[in-house]
Amino acid sequence: MATLVLGAAGAAIGGSIGGAILGVSAATIGGFVGSTIGSVVDSWIVSSLAPTQRIEGPRLDSLRITSSTEGAVIPRVYGRMRMGGNVIWATDFREETKTTTQGGGKGGGGGGKVKTTEYLYYASFAVALCEGPITGIGRIWADGKLLDTAGITWRWYPGDETQTADPFIVAKMGAANTPAYRGTAYVVFEDLPLGNYGNRLPQLSFEVFRPLADPDTAEGLTQAVTMIPASGEFTYATTGIRKGSGGAQTPENLNALSDTADMVVALDRLQAMAPKVESVSLVVAWFGNDLRAGECTIRPGVEVSEKTTSPQTWSVNGVSRAAAHLVSRDDQDRPVYGGTPADFAVVQGIK
Numbered sequence: 001m002a003t004l005v006l007g008a009a010g011a012a013i014g015g016s017i018g019g020a021i022l023g024v025s026a027a028t029i030g031g032f033v034g035s036t037i038g039s040v041v042d043s044w045i046v047s048s049l050a051p052t053q054r055i056e057g058p059r060l061d062s063l064r065i066t067s068s069t070e071g072a073v074i075p076r077v078y079g080r081m082r083m084g085g086n087v088i089w090a091t092d093f094r095e096e097t098k099t100t101t102q103g104g105g106k107g108g109g110g111g112g113k114v115k116t117t118e119y120l121y122y123a124s125f126a127v128a129l130c131e132g133p134i135t136g137i138g139r140i141w142a143d144g145k146l147l148d149t150a151g152i153t154w155r156w157y158p159g160d161e162t163q164t165a166d167p168f169i170v171a172k173m174g175a176a177n178t179p180a181y182r183g184t185a186y187v188v189f190e191d192l193p194l195g196n197y198g199n200r201l202p203q204l205s206f207e208v209f210r211p212l213a214d215p216d217t218a219e220g221l222t223q224a225v226t227m228i229p230a231s232g233e234f235t236y237a238t239t240g241i242r243k244g245s246g247g248a249q250t251p252e253n254l255n256a257l258s259d260t261a262d263m264v265v266a267l268d269r270l271q272a273m274a275p276k277v278e279s280v281s282l283v284v285a286w287f288g289n290d291l292r293a294g295e296c297t298i299r300p301g302v303e304v305s306e307k308t309t310s311p312q313t314w315s316v317n318g319v320s321r322a323a324a325h326l327v328s329r330d331d332q333d334r335p336v337y338g339g340t341p342a343d344f345a346v347v348q349g350i351k
Contacts, residue, residue, distance in 0.1 A: 074184060077130045077210045080138070080273060084205045085127035085187070091172060093199075094191060096120040121199050122191040126169065129208055132159015132185040136272025138207030143197060147204075150259035152192060159185030185210075209272035222274045227266075227349075230283035231338030233303060233314050236349035238263050243309045252309065263349055282349055284341050287325050300340035301325040314342045 072086045098118045137156045140147040157163050165178040166188050187206065194200060211219035234241040234253045238261050242249040251258075256265040270277060290296040300316035302324040307314070314321045327337045341349075 074128065075130045077134070077208050078212055080207065080209050082139075082141075082205055082207050083129065084203070085129050087201065088126050088128045088181070088186065089169060090123060090125035090201070093194070094122040094124075096122070121194045123194055123201055124168065124172075124188075124190050124192070125201060126166065126186055126188045127204060127206075128181065129185045129187065129206060130159070130210070132157075132163075132183055132210075134158050134185040134208055134210040135275050136209040136268060137187065138209065138269060138272070140207070141205045142202040144203075148258050150257075153190040154187060154192075156187045157181065157185060159183055209269070211273055211275060219274050220276055223276055224279045224281070225270065225274070225277055226281045226283060228283055229338065230285040231340065233339040233342055234309070234312075234345050235338065236263050236282070236341045237261055237312070237345035238348040238351075239311075241309055241312060243307055245308055245310075249310070263345075282346065284346055285338075286340055287327060287337075289325070299325040301327045301337075302339040303327060303335040303337075312342065312344050314339070316340050316343050 069086055075083065077083065096119070098120060100116050100118075102114045102116070134156075135158070140149065155166075157166070159181070161182050163180055163182055165175070165180045168188060168190055170178045185208070192201075194202075196202075211217075229235065232253075237253055240254050240259075240261055241252040242254075243252050244250055253262045254260070256262050270280075286298045287301040288296040288298050300319055302314060302321050305322060305324075305326055307321065314324075316324070324340075327335045327339060330336050
């Protein structure tokens, strides 16, 4: 409406002035200026008067716990086993709101605003596993898929007779109302995001280690092991190594867990499965170029002659990657053997 009114007014004012500028009449110029101002006014009126559209995501009124059973039998585990658990404690869910607004912009964008509110939920809870004491927790699955624990606050208790109450539960319930669950191995999660699980507690299962301490068993008798595979350029590194540069980096030694080096995971699993082990022999592979002992030269080898890695680079006994022996290849030019572990990785493994 303002476009029509101000356009007509501009034309009338220009006509009263008369004359022309560069061959264009003053009435035409006045009409154009009036129409432009009017369109801005119209857009402002529309965006100001149009109602804001509000969209809200699903919101919960209670936390759904799908795996809590009163009076459930506490299982007894031997060796290594994947097992579910029983929720023994949980808080009310914690709700966060995230609001975004779109539309209703300046500069003639026009239109009403759309305000979207999303509700995010988090839960803190404890899961009882089995009779203790256990020696470790390996992988964790949530709704059948491996759970990436990077960025998740969680901890486990072995279930011995001296364990103390969890400090987070104590902070919520008070020391007098918080049992230590002695004799029961359990896991505590703090503020687990529920968005990926339909805003409910997922069905969790755990890889539990509880070796037999009997001296007549393999776990009770084993006191020393040899660490293999002995090859792999960064296999013994205890810090994460990535190859590539910029956003195209991929992990070299973060295959078991996304935030823990394979060497650390392997040692944790070894300690969990064979707690009597006291010493480990670390084997490092170099490569010979001849089956005749008198003619053979032994050298460190690499899988590829060119590779960018960070935060450490490969080097063995002062030999750089470019100068190292290249391990044997298959018919598709892929290495058939891992390279010699880097010196820094061997030192980290020993430490």
